[in-house]
Amino acid sequence: xxxTGAEIVVRCLQEEGVEHVFGYPGGAVLYLYDAIFTQDKLKxxxxxxxxxxxxxxxxxxxxxxxxxxxLVTSGPGVTNAVTGIATAYMDSIPMVIITGNVPTxxxxxxxxxxxxxxxxxxxxxxxxxxxxxxxxxxxTMKKAFHIAATGRPGPVLVDIPKDISRNKCxxxxxxxxxxxxxxxxxxxxxxxxxxxxxxxxxxxxxMIYTGGGVILANAAAELNRxxxxxxxxxxxxxxxxxxxxxSDEKFVGMPGMHGTxxxxxAMQHCDVLIAIGARFDxxxxxxxxxxxxxxHKIVHIDIDPSSISKRVKVDVPIVxxxxxxxxxxxxxxxxxxxAGQRTDAQALQAWWRQIGEWRGRECMKYKNSDTLIKPQSxxxxxxxxxxxxxxxxxxxxxxxxxxxxxxxxxxxxxxxNSGGLGTMGVGLxxxxxxxLAHPGAPVACVTGEGSIQxxxxxxxxxxxxNLPVKIINxxxxxxxxxxxxxxxxxxxxxxxxxMDALPDFVALAHAYGHVGMRIERPADVEPALRDAxxxxxxxxxxxxxxxxxxxxxxPMVQGGKGLTEMLLGSEDL
Numbered sequence: 378x379x380x381t382g383a384e385i386v387v388r389c390l391q392e393e394g395v396e397h398v399f400g401y402p403g404g405a406v407l408y409l410y411d412a413i414f415t416q417d418k419l420k421x422x423x424x425x426x427x428x429x430x431x432x433x434x435x436x437x438x439x440x441x442x443x444x445x446x447x448l449v450t451s452g453p454g455v456t457n458a459v460t461g462i463a464t465a466y467m468d469s470i471p472m473v474i475i476t477g478n479v480p481t482x483x484x485x486x487x488x489x490x491x492x493x494x495x496x497x498x499x500x501x502x503x504x505x506x507x508x509x510x511x512x513x514x515x516x517t518m519k520k521a522f523h524i525a526a527t528g529r530p531g532p533v534l535v536d537i538p539k540d541i542s543r544n545k546c547x548x549x550x551x552x553x554x555x556x557x558x559x560x561x562x563x564x565x566x567x568x569x570x571x572x573x574x575x576x577x578x579x580x581x582x583x584m585i586y587t588g589g590g591v592i593l594a595n596a597a598a599e600l601n602r603x604x605x606x607x608x609x610x611x612x613x614x615x616x617x618x619x620x621x622x623x624s625d626e627k628f629v630g631m632p633g634m635h636g637t638x639x640x641x642x643a644m645q646h647c648d649v650l651i652a653i654g655a656r657f658d659x660x661x662x663x664x665x666x667x668x669x670x671x672x673h674k675i676v677h678i679d680i681d682p683s684s685i686s687k688r689v690k691v692d693v694p695i696v697x698x699x700x701x702x703x704x705x706x707x708x709x710x711x712x713x714x715x716a717g718q719r720t721d722a723q724a725l726q727a728w729w730r731q732i733g734e735w736r737g738r739e740c741m742k743y744k745n746s747d748t749l750i751k752p753q754s755x756x757x758x759x760x761x762x763x764x765x766x767x768x769x770x771x772x773x774x775x776x777x778x779x780x781x782x783x784x785x786x787x788x789x790x791x792x793x794n795s796g797g798l799g800t801m802g803v804g805l806x807x808x809x810x811x812x813l814a815h816p817g818a819p820v821a822c823v824t825g826e827g828s829i830q831x832x833x834x835x836x837x838x839x840x841x842x843n844l845p846v847k848i849i850n851x852x853x854x855x856x857x858x859x860x861x862x863x864x865x866x867x868x869x870x871x872x873x874x875x876m877d878a879l880p881d882f883v884a885l886a887h888a889y890g891h892v893g894m895r896i897e898r899p900a901d902v903e904p905a906l907r908d909a910x911x912x913x914x915x916x917x918x919x920x921x922x923x924x925x926x927x928x929x930x931x932p933m934v935q936g937g938k939g940l941t942e943m944l945l946g947s948e949d950l
Contacts, residue, residue, distance in 0.1 A: 391416075393518075401427050401449055402423075406454075422809075428806075431465065434472055441790070441815075445810070447473075451479055452489075478536050494536040502531065507538075515550050566695060582646065583720070585609050592616070592617060592654075594699035603706070620789055642941060644662070740945050743928075750923060753928075766791075772822075805839075807822070820845075829848065849922065850922060851922055852923050861933075894921065
């Protein structure tokens, strides 16, 4: 029996176990939409903008162990999707993006709604395909899912001209895929793992530094056992939050630009740094030259060989799957412990005393108020009300940092944010993707009045699919992070950072058919949150929380500075 290309795509998605596809129809993909209409295994989620389709599929993937899938039309459909694709690429999120194109005979003719999807997206995908023959379609889809999910994950784009989706051939979905040019290493080199073991056993001031690679490799359980076995201090980057439980004393907070004093000082002054699934990016270690001033040995475990020694030279590189490599390392550690080999307990105790002194600076302390709502206190109340068990999505800016700092993540895949690209507007579509992946789970979108307006039309999507997300809008009437930088670096010249002519968010929420609340007094924050997650559990609730306009995110490492050159508050300016 022969199937059309469109029917083949749908069958491929079904074979891959895909349950939700996020998308927006257009001329070049109408055969695909017709094929979706004639089946009921696959649910299509109609967004209001293609950017939101990609963001929602991205969050669907981040919060599960699945490959997110989205479908957009040619031309502006593709270009609208690029921001979402680049966002996923920077954070190594496994996704398959299906794009329509003009018929093959019209490619290169400047046809209506034509664009070079492969050329435009080449810098921000792990790989992309242009399908030129319907007979190649099933094998290409299989390759796309395989490439997206293996090695260092990432988005893969499949561009399908309209005539390819109409043409017919026999359908045969490959059970496996083999590509000579793509064979990612998953097994860490045993010799290198033994070298890492020797460094760990000899460490006087050890530090475990972990990133998003732990989450992506589903290695949180192994990481928790590893840290507990050794008793070493551990820090999780912005993308790695929840990899090690934040409620444990061994967790010293997030490192980097807005990390804790104790995490940054320990990162700088340790003698052995064990980096797991992290990439030493500029927001984490600051100035690489400053970071290299203090001599320390570095072990780096990562699935991607190109990430190792990219910004910081390491002593023991281990290329391999994080979960598998941690398992091998722990097996060797337990053998060593059984043979009487131990880390220096006295040295470790002294190191913990030093970390305790740094903790004593209480860098996360802030002045509360009876009259002005402090954004930090809102996040603390959100954590209390949800018992630390919600899925938290965020947009980008001050509110993102406060959510990362004050919501204690004990589980992986509960913190969904844009790290590498720093994309405003992701929060609401992220919340949609999470809510569809985890029906009934509490989902909160922490946002600001600037970010939320970038994809606010998705309130309509939430209404259509009854997605009861809670929007925590920390409204300070400024582009807060821009204002903070302008205050510190640009002599308080607030150029274009004040948000004038804001909408009435409560009335807007009502117009979309949702619940809206405006909160202006500190005493009303907790009751409003409890109503949102209790009384209005099954409704989308937009909480417009009017916060202190002058509040900044502390600590802060300025651009070009080193990790230990932190500003801890306005008194350091």
